[in-house]
Amino acid sequence: MSSLTEKSGNQSLRRAIELVVGPLLLIAVWWIAYKGQFVNKDLLPSPIDTLRDTAMIIWSGRMTTDFTHTLSRVAYSVVIAIVAGVPIGIVLGAKSAIYRSVEFLIDFFRSTPATALFPLFLLLFGLGDLAKIAVAAFAAWLVIVFNVAYGVMNARQTRILAAHSMGASSLRIFKDVIFYETLPQIFIGLRTAVSLALVVIIVAEMFIGATDGIGHRIIDAQISYSLTDMYGSILIAGAMGYGMNLALLLIERSLVHWSGK
Secondary structure, rough: OOHHHHHHHHHHHHHHHHHHHHHHHHHHHHHHHOOOOOOOOOOOHHHHHHHHHHHHHHHHHOOHHOOOOOOOHHHHHHHHHHHHHHHHHHHHOOOOHHHHHHHHHHHHHHOOOOOHHHEEEEHHOOOHHHHHHHHHHHHHHHHHHHHHHHHHHHOOOHHHHHHOOOOOOOHHHHHHHHHHHHHHHHHHHHHHHHHHHHHOOOOOOOOOOOOOOOOHHHHHHHHHOOHHHHHHHHHHHHHHHHHHHHHHHHHHHHHOOOOOO
């Protein structure tokens, strides 16, 4: 028992070390660039000053409004993309002929930078939050549709044939075989969609008439030359994306524990 406890403790310690290596490496490279003056000191503040000022801003609550508004916009856009994208992806994946007939449209818009669609969505939805959420939802929707359709089309045929041979109905095969076979690919699409939605929302907050949000805070700090605030807001945006991706990864590991087996 003691050996198992010791082994578990060693694994936890190793995992903790692995988790802190990345952030420490980022700070080390930043510090070397700052001290070595590889970047003008007027344009690159000290990482220590940036982290200290960012911690003070978070502690004072001045970051809360911008953070929650950006997070809520991302959440709305992703929920819309899931609700609209998963059923369509399933239909397209179940009928390869239908998918092939619209494959050009999916790939065309998936390959088009979402930022290039800003003028169109501004015309359709105006300058408010609706335009930001709509363009992010559209970009995320395309990713989810593609990944869900791909997952359905590539479900392992041996398991489907086995279910057919046992007399299972099409609905039962979809519910008990295809759906579970598709879940790993759905989560891949979902993680990609969340990251893309965050990028689009941040950029939209910078340039589409926003008065709040992390993107607005970054561009406002850049204009006012508050460099520690600008870099700190960028770190917060990265932490937000990392946190959402990690949360989805943990959910995937708990729900899709059979993946790859």
